[in-house]
Amino acid sequence: MEKIILTGLRPTGNLHLGHYFGACQNYIKLQEEHDFYLEIADVQALTDNFNNPEKVYKNVFEITKDLLSIGLDPNKVNFFIQSKIPEIAELTVFFSNLVTVARLERNPTVKNEINQKKELFGTNGESITYGFLGYPVSQAADITVFGGSLIPVGEDQLPLLEQCREIVRKFNSIYGEILIEPQQVLSNTTRVKGLDGNEKMGKSLGNAIYLIDAEETITKKIMGAVTDPQKIKKDDIANPNVCMVYYYHNLVNNKEDIKKVCSECKSGERGCVQCKKELIKAMNDFLKPIQEKRKYYDSHPEIVTDILIKGTKEAQKKATAKMEEIKKAMKIDYFE
Numbered sequence: 001m002e003k004i005i006l007t008g009l010r011p012t013g014n015l016h017l018g019h020y021f022g023a024c025q026n027y028i029k030l031q032e033e034h035d036f037y038l039e040i041a042d043v044q045a046l047t048d049n050f051n052n053p054e055k056v057y058k059n060v061f062e063i064t065k066d067l068l069s070i071g072l073d074p075n076k077v078n079f080f081i082q083s084k085i086p087e088i089a090e091l092t093v094f095f096s097n098l099v100t101v102a103r104l105e106r107n108p109t110v111k112n113e114i115n116q117k118k119e120l121f122g123t124n125g126e127s128i129t130y131g132f133l134g135y136p137v138s139q140a141a142d143i144t145v146f147g148g149s150l151i152p153v154g155e156d157q158l159p160l161l162e163q164c165r166e167i168v169r170k171f172n173s174i175y176g177e178i179l180i181e182p183q184q185v186l187s188n189t190t191r192v193k194g195l196d197g198n199e200k201m202g203k204s205l206g207n208a209i210y211l212i213d214a215e216e217t218i219t220k221k222i223m224g225a226v227t228d229p230q231k232i233k234k235d236d237i238a239n240p241n242v243c244m245v246y247y248y249h250n251l252v253n254n255k256e257d258i259k260k261v262c263s264e265c266k267s268g269e270r271g272c273v274q275c276k277k278e279l280i281k282a283m284n285d286f287l288k289p290i291q292e293k294r295k296y297y298d299s300h301p302e303i304v305t306d307i308l309i310k311g312t313k314e315a316q317k318k319a320t321a322k323m324e325e326i327k328k329a330m331k332i333d334y335f336e
């Protein structure tokens with residue numbers, strides 16, 4: 001059977017290099033090989049942004065434009081909006097019987113997020129909502145209602161996929177072999193460090209370079225990036241492996257230049273300011289084609305909406321068919 005690729009993104013902000021290298025770059029390759037469904041997960045975004053509907057609304061379009069700009073082809077990828085497919089919500093309810101609250105509370109990704117969102121969920125997670133705790137259940141419904149079997153994601157999503165597989169196994173053992181157990185597809189780079197050297201690039205950490213960042217913003221951000229603290233003077237010998245500037249050269253520059261940066265840094269022939277300037281140029285060259293494409297979609301919002309309408313229709317077909325099968329298996333198909 002033809003394998004289906006499914007992935008999702010929460011529309012809570014623009015894409016940054018962490019998204020790009022951690023997961024999205026992989027999509028570009030995969031769209032050539034399989035039937036691809038890409039969910040703009042607005043319902044999931046609302047689990048921790050329920051008090052900010054404008055933000056989610058705006059970012060549905062922002063993230064779709066970002067994804068189109070990096071080279072996803074709307075003729076190959078079905079872009080769809082989660083809330084437009086009611087079967088996902090329906091299946092979430094059925095799945096909620098197959099998972100314990102304790103298991104959700106142990107999910108490392110959820111635990112981590114609760115810890116980061118103290119303002120919303122309390123210092124010890126005492127104000128956690130039913131909806132947020134349960135979003136892995138809804139994500140399992142996202143994946144299975146479309147028959148998704150290959151899931152390109154970043155490393156942080158692995159516990160959610162494990163949880164999904166557990167739900168699938170439980171469902172299949174009770175109601176029959178109806179659902180597919182999904183497998184992850186990881187990128188070569190699974191996590192991108194922040195400008196400050198933090199292990200993770202993230203919006204809330206304030207250490208990200210966005211695909212839409214203007215040249216002046218890039219310049220300011222890279223000039224402030226963390227370098228080897230041992231290097232004080234221009235001709236000091238330094239260790240590129242602890243320098244964020246070298247780290248980003250590796251992501252966006254060509255092999256030859258990367259080698260040069262490394263050897264000159266080690267031998268003290270290269271100052272950090274020059275090195276940063278070269279990175280700024282390489283970064284802007286890297287982002288330029290993406291930003292050019294983005295300009296096109298910015299000036300044609302109706303095309304973006306049409307892409308979402310078309311993709312949502314395709315996704316709906318899949319969900320309708322699968323839901324019929326599911327309801328039959330669960331003996332809740334009483335009459336037409």
Ligand code: TRP
Pocket residue numbers: 006007008009010039041044139142143151153157
């Ligand atoms: N949880 C994912 C994130 O935060 C988004 C997501 C929603 C997703 N549904 C999905 C990812 C289905 C993979 C498959 O980025």
